[in-house]
Amino acid sequence: MKQPQSSRRSFLALAALAPFAAMVTSACGTSGPGASSGGGASMWYLSGEPNQTTMQKAVDAFGSANPDNKVTVTYFQNDAYKTKIKTAIGAGQAPTIIYGWGGGTLKTYAEAKQVEDLTSWLAENPDLKDKFFPASFGAATVNGKVYALPNQYVAPIVLFYNKELFEKAGAQPPKTWDDIMSLVKTFNNMGVAPFSLGGQSRWTSMMWLEYLLDRIGGAEVFTAIFEGKPDAWKDPAVIETGTKIQELVSADGFIKGFSSIAADSNADQALLFTGKAAMMLHGSWTYGAMKKGGQNFVQDGKLGFVQFPVVAGGKGDPKNGVGNPAQYMSISSKASEKEKETAKKFFKDGILTDTVIDTYINSGSVPIVNGIEDKLNTSPDKDFLNFVYDLAKNAPNFQQSWDQALSPTAAEALLNNIDQLFLKSITPQQFAENMNATLGK
Amino acid sequence: MSNAVSTAPNTKAAARTATVKGGQRDKALAWLTAPALFFFVVFAVVPLAGVLILSFASWDGIGAIGSAGLGNWFSVLADPGLYNALGLTFLIMLASWLVQTPISLLLGVFTAGSQRYRAALAVLYFLPLLLSSAAVAIAFKALLDPNFGLATGLGLPFLAQDWLGVPHLAVGLVIFVIAWQFVPFHTLIYQGGVRQIPKSLYEAAEIDGAGTIKQFFHITLPQLKYTIITSSTLMVVGSLTYFDLIFVLTGGGPGNSTRILALDMYLRGFRANLMGPASVIAVILVLIGLALALFLQRLGGKDKQGSQLEGM
Numbered sequence: 001m002k003q004p005q006s007s008r009r010s011f012l013a014l015a016a017l018a019p020f021a022a023m024v025t026s027a028c029g030t031s032g033p034g035a036s037s038g039g040g041a042s043m044w045y046l047s048g049e050p051n052q053t054t055m056q057k058a059v060d061a062f063g064s065a066n067p068d069n070k071v072t073v074t075y076f077q078n079d080a081y082k083t084k085i086k087t088a089i090g091a092g093q094a095p096t097i098i099y100g101w102g103g104g105t106l107k108t109y110a111e112a113k114q115v116e117d118l119t120s121w122l123a124e125n126p127d128l129k130d131k132f133f134p135a136s137f138g139a140a141t142v143n144g145k146v147y148a149l150p151n152q153y154v155a156p157i158v159l160f161y162n163k164e165l166f167e168k169a170g171a172q173p174p175k176t177w178d179d180i181m182s183l184v185k186t187f188n189n190m191g192v193a194p195f196s197l198g199g200q201s202r203w204t205s206m207m208w209l210e211y212l213l214d215r216i217g218g219a220e221v222f223t224a225i226f227e228g229k230p231d232a233w234k235d236p237a238v239i240e241t242g243t244k245i246q247e248l249v250s251a252d253g254f255i256k257g258f259s260s261i262a263a264d265s266n267a268d269q270a271l272l273f274t275g276k277a278a279m280m281l282h283g284s285w286t287y288g289a290m291k292k293g294g295q296n297f298v299q300d301g302k303l304g305f306v307q308f309p310v311v312a313g314g315k316g317d318p319k320n321g322v323g324n325p326a327q328y329m330s331i332s333s334k335a336s337e338k339e340k341e342t343a344k345k346f347f348k349d350g351i352l353t354d355t356v357i358d359t360y361i362n363s364g365s366v367p368i369v370n371g372i373e374d375k376l377n378t379s380p381d382k383d384f385l386n387f388v389y390d391l392a393k394n395a396p397n398f399q400q401s402w403d404q405a406l407s408p409t410a411a412e413a414l415l416n417n418i419d420q421l422f423l424k425s426i427t428p429q430q431f432a433e434n435m436n437a438t439l440g441k
Numbered sequence: 442m443s444n445a446v447s448t449a450p451n452t453k454a455a456a457r458t459a460t461v462k463g464g465q466r467d468k469a470l471a472w473l474t475a476p477a478l479f480f481f482v483v484f485a486v487v488p489l490a491g492v493l494i495l496s497f498a499s500w501d502g503i504g505a506i507g508s509a510g511l512g513n514w515f516s517v518l519a520d521p522g523l524y525n526a527l528g529l530t531f532l533i534m535l536a537s538w539l540v541q542t543p544i545s546l547l548l549g550v551f552t553a554g555s556q557r558y559r560a561a562l563a564v565l566y567f568l569p570l571l572l573s574s575a576a577v578a579i580a581f582k583a584l585l586d587p588n589f590g591l592a593t594g595l596g597l598p599f600l601a602q603d604w605l606g607v608p609h610l611a612v613g614l615v616i617f618v619i620a621w622q623f624v625p626f627h628t629l630i631y632q633g634g635v636r637q638i639p640k641s642l643y644e645a646a647e648i649d650g651a652g653t654i655k656q657f658f659h660i661t662l663p664q665l666k667y668t669i670i671t672s673s674t675l676m677v678v679g680s681l682t683y684f685d686l687i688f689v690l691t692g693g694g695p696g697n698s699t700r701i702l703a704l705d706m707y708l709r710g711f712r713a714n715l716m717g718p719a720s721v722i723a724v725i726l727v728l729i730g731l732a733l734a735l736f737l738q739r740l741g742g743k744d745k746q747g748s749q750l751e752g753m
Binding site for chain 1: 501502503504505582585586587588589601603604605606607608611691692694695696697708711712713714715
C-alpha cells in the first residue's frame with residue numbers, strides 16, 4: 001500500500017524538477033541548434049530565390065550520397081541573418097557551417113578563434129583550391145591564413161537600365177558623370193524617376209560611394225582606409241564623392257521616397273522593371289531575381305547593363321570593379337570533430353558541384369570557378385554572364401563591399417553616416433570627420 | 442477596507458501585534474514567496490548585475506571580455522547620439538501620452554455604455570489589440586509606400602508622401618502608429634474604470650439638474666483619477682521599451698530621426714558589436730524607468746491605498 005504512494009510522490013517531485021533539469025541541460029549544450037545527433041552538420045543560409053532552391057538541392061543531393069553525414073539548413077532573411085549569426089557565435093551556439101561575406105566580420109571571428117583555420121586542409125586538397133578564381137580567396141584570408149572557403153558566384157555592382165525607357169527618351173546609357181546628371185534632367189522631365197534606390201537598407205546607398213570614390217580617387221584611397229592609416233577618410237576624394245552624391249540627391253536623381261524603400265522586399269528592383277525608374281545601381285545578383293520576378297522583363301531583352309561611368313579628372317581605372325568577390329563558408333571551431341568532418345566533406349563534394357554550377361549559370365550568375373567560358377556561352381543569358389565574367393576577370397582592382405571589408409563597428413558607423421549623407425543632414429566634411437573617428441576600430 | 446483583501450503592509454502590521462502563534466504562521470507563509478523570488482533573482486537581478494558589469498567592460502560580443510573602466514560611460518555621455526535618442530524617447534513618450542490619453546478616455550467612457558451598437562463598435566475599436574507590433578509595422582509600411590502603397594492604389598496623390606523617408610514625417614508617423622496600436626488597450630482600462638463608478642452618483646446629479654458634460658467633468662473624471670494614473674504609468678514606462686514597432690517600421694531612420702533609446706541600445710550592441718556602450722544605455726534606460734515609475738506613484742498621492750468610494 002505504501003509503495004504506490006511513494007512512487008506517486010517521487011513522480012510528482014520529478015515532474016516539478018523537470019523544467020529545471022531541461023533548463024540546465026539546454027544551457028550546457030555545446031552543439032549548435034539544428035545539429036543532428038549523428039555525424040551531421042548544421043548550416044544557416046539566406047532565404048530568397050533562386051539561391052535557396054539551389055542550396056536545398058545541393059544539400060539534398062549530398063544527403064542522399066552521404067546518408068550518415070547529412071547537412072541540415074535553416075534559412076534567414078539577409079539583414080536578420082547578419083545580426084543573428086553574430087549573436088549565435090558570441091553565445092557559442094553557432095551552426096557548424098557559418099555562411100558569410102569574408103572581410104572584416106570574418107577577421108573578428110578568426111581573431112576570437114571562433115572559426116577553423118582551413119589553410120593546411122586546403123594545402124592537402126590542391127584540386128579544390130585550384131578550382132576557384134584566385135582573387136576570391138582575398139577576403140577569406142586573415143593574417144595570411146585562410147578561414148573560409150569561397151563559394152557561389154562573383155557579384156560585382158552593375159549599372160542596370162530600362163532599355164524601353166531609354167528608347168522612349170532617345171537617350172544613351174551614361175558613360176560619364178556628366179551624362180548621369182543630364183539623364184537625371186531628361187527622365188525627370190518625362191515624369192520617370194532617374195534612379196531606383198532601396199535607401200532604407202543603407203548598404204544600397206553605399207554602392208554609390210564605393211564606385212564614386214574609386215573613380216575619383218582610385219583604389220588606393222579605400223585601401224588606406226582599410227589599413228587604418230591616419231586621416232585616411234579625410235582624403236579630398238572622399239569629400240568630392242560626398243559632394244557629388246548630395247548634388248545628385250538635390251537634382252532629384254533618386255526616386256521619391258528612396259529613404260523608406262527597403263531592398264529586402266526587392267521593391268527597388270520592381271521600380272526598375274515596372275518602368276517607374278530608368279536606372280538602378282545594384283549587385284549583379286539582382287539579374288537572377290528580376291528574371292524570376294520581373295514578368296519577362298529580362299527575357300524580352302528590356303534590361304540593359306553597363307559599367308559604372310567615369311568621372312572627369314578622376315584617378316581611378318574605369319575597369320575597376322566593386323562588389324562581392326564571392327560568398328564564403330567557414331567552419332565553427334565549437335563544432336564537434338564529426339561535424340567538422342562532415343562540413344569539410346560537404347565543402348569538397350557538396351557545394352559547387354557541376355549541377356550547382358549549371359544552376360547558378362541558368363539563374364544568371366557567374367560561379368567563381370575556373371574554366372566555365374564554354375558553359376557561359378551556351379546560356380541564354382550569355383550577354384550578361386560574359387559581361388560580369390569579363391568585369392570580374394579584367395578588373396585591375398576588385399574592391400570588396402565596404403560594409404563587409406570593414407570591422408562590424410566601423411561598418412555600422414559607415415552605414416549610419418551614409419544614410420545621413422544621402423538625407424543631407426550632414427555635410428561631406430562632417431561625413432569624412434565622423435568616419436575618420438572610426439579608423440582602427 | 443475589508444480584512445479579506447490583506448495587502449503586504451497590512452500583514453506586516455498584523456505580524457507586529459500578533460501572538461507568537463500568528464508570527465509563526467506568517468513565517469511559514471513567507472516561504473510561499475520563494476518561487477517568485479527565485480525567478481525574480483534569476484531573470485531580473487542577475488541580468489541587471491550582468492549589464493552593470495558589462496557597462497564597464499569592452500566586449501565585441503564574440504571574443505574575450507576586457508576591462509574598460511569608465512571609458513564606455515565617458516564615450517557614451519560625450520556622444521551627441523545619446524542626447525538625440527534621449528530627446529526622441531521623451532518626445533515620443535510625451536506625444537504618445539498627449540494623443541492617447543484623451544482618445545482612450547473618451548472612447549472608454551463611450552464604450553462603457555450598454556446599448557447594443559456600442560458593443561459592436563467596441564469590437565471594432567479593440568481590433569488593433571489583436572495584432573502583433575511586427576504585423577502592424579509591416580502593414581503600415583506597405584500601405585504607406587509612396588510608389589506601391591495605398592496612395593497609388595486608391596488614386597489619392599496627397600497621400601503619396603515619403604512618410605517614412607522624411608525625418609519629421611517619420612517621427613509623426615511613429616507616434617500615430619503607436620497610438621493606433623495602443624489606444625484600444627487603454628480604452629479597455631478606462632471602460633473598466635467607468636463601469637466601476639456607482640450609478641447612484643449619476644442619478645443624484647441628474648436630480649440636481651446636471652447635464653452630460655457637467656456629469657463627465659464632476660463625476661466621471663474625478664472618479665477615474667486612479668485609472669488615469671494606472672493607464673499613464675503603463676503608457677509612460679511602456680514607451681521606454683517601444684522597439685519592435687519602430688525597428689520594423691523605420692529601423693531608426695531616416696538618419697537618426699527615430700532612433701530612440703531602446704533601438705540605440707540594440708544597434709550599438711548587436712549591429713556595431715559594442716556591448717559595453719550598449720550596456721551603458723541599458724543602465725540609463727533602467728534608471729529612467731525607475732525614476733518615472735516612482736514619480737508617477739507619488740503623483741497618485743499618499744491616500745491611494747484608500748477607497749475611491751469613501752463617503753458613499
